[in-house]
Amino acid sequence: MMKMMNLKHTAWIAAASLLAGGALRAAEQELAPLPLKLPVPAFMGTPTDMELGPHVEPLSETPRPPFLAPKGVKNLAAGKKVTSSDKSPITGTLDLVTDGNKEAADDAFVELHRRTQWVQIDLGQRAKIYAILIWHAHNTYQVYHDVIVQVSDDPDFTTGVKTLFNNDYDNSSGLGIGTDKEYFESYEGKLIDAKGVEGRYVRLYSRGSTYSALNRYTEVEVWGLPIK
Numbered sequence: 306m307m308k309m310m311n312l313k314h315t316a317w318i319a320a321a322s323l324l325a326g327g328a329l330r331a332a333e334q335e336l337a338p339l340p341l342k343l344p345v346p347a348f349m350g351t352p353t354d355m356e357l358g359p360h361v362e363p364l365s366e367t368p369r370p371p372f373l374a375p376k377g378v379k380n381l382a383a384g385k386k387v388t389s390s391d392k393s394p395i396t397g398t399l400d401l402v403t404d405g406n407k408e409a410a411d412d413a414f415v416e417l418h419r420r421t422q423w424v425q426i427d428l429g430q431r432a433k434i435y436a437i438l439i440w441h442a443h444n445t446y447q448v449y450h451d452v453i454v455q456v457s458d459d460p461d462f463t464t465g466v467k468t469l470f471n472n473d474y475d476n477s478s479g480l481g482i483g484t485d486k487e488y489f490e491s492y493e494g495k496l497i498d499a500k501g502v503e504g505r506y507v508r509l510y511s512r513g514s515t516y517s518a519l520n521r522y523t524e525v526e527v528w529g530l531p532i533k
């Protein structure tokens with residue numbers, strides 16, 4: 306009986322100190338909505354003539370709710386160096402991925418060849434990442450395939466790779482089956498909750514869309530805090 310009480314007591318102290326720790330962290334890190342600047346919507350409403358498979362999330366009819374992150378986070382990808390699996394893009398240049406222009410215009414995206422391709426952003430230093438936003442192409446209704454988002458400290462992504470998002474439900478890109486849903490591109494971009502993951506490099510895969518076999522990237526934002 307005595308032993309049981311001790312155990313309970315110990316458990317209570319552990320729970321109490323966990324709570325206190327949480328409160329302390331919350332005080333240190335005040336949260337605020339991400340100060341996103343969205344592009345002009347190029348189209349509105351729901352497509353009527355597209356058949357949606359079970360892997361596609363229906364288009365939301367309401368704007369995305371504000372995303373809370375620690376106050377002071379910045380888009381660390383702005384103006385940063387971009388590399389790619391495609392050494393000679395069909396249209397545009399890789400710097401368009403981080404140039405800040407995310408409008409649905411013909412000169413705002415880089416277009417990579419067919420099949421699985423990636424773009425990679427070097428944040429220049431390690432960072433704690435809270436949200437990643439992707440605009441492939443929001444000029445028309447389309448769903449991109451095999452969207453996989455990874456973070457690592459290794460520019461070759463051979464070690465320490467953390468996968469934040471993967472909707473490759475049939476493993477056609479060979480990085481493993483993903484359980485995330487496919488989704489429609491829109492002016493809001495796709496927001497991926499990165500939950501404070503740490504790393505220097507962000508890599509984003511895709512394998513064409515319902516609109517085209519090619520891979521467009523209009524803009525990628527990586528919201529976080531540099532690790533000093």
Ligand SMILES: [Ca+2]
Nearest residue numbers: 401406523524
């Ligand atoms: Ca751009």
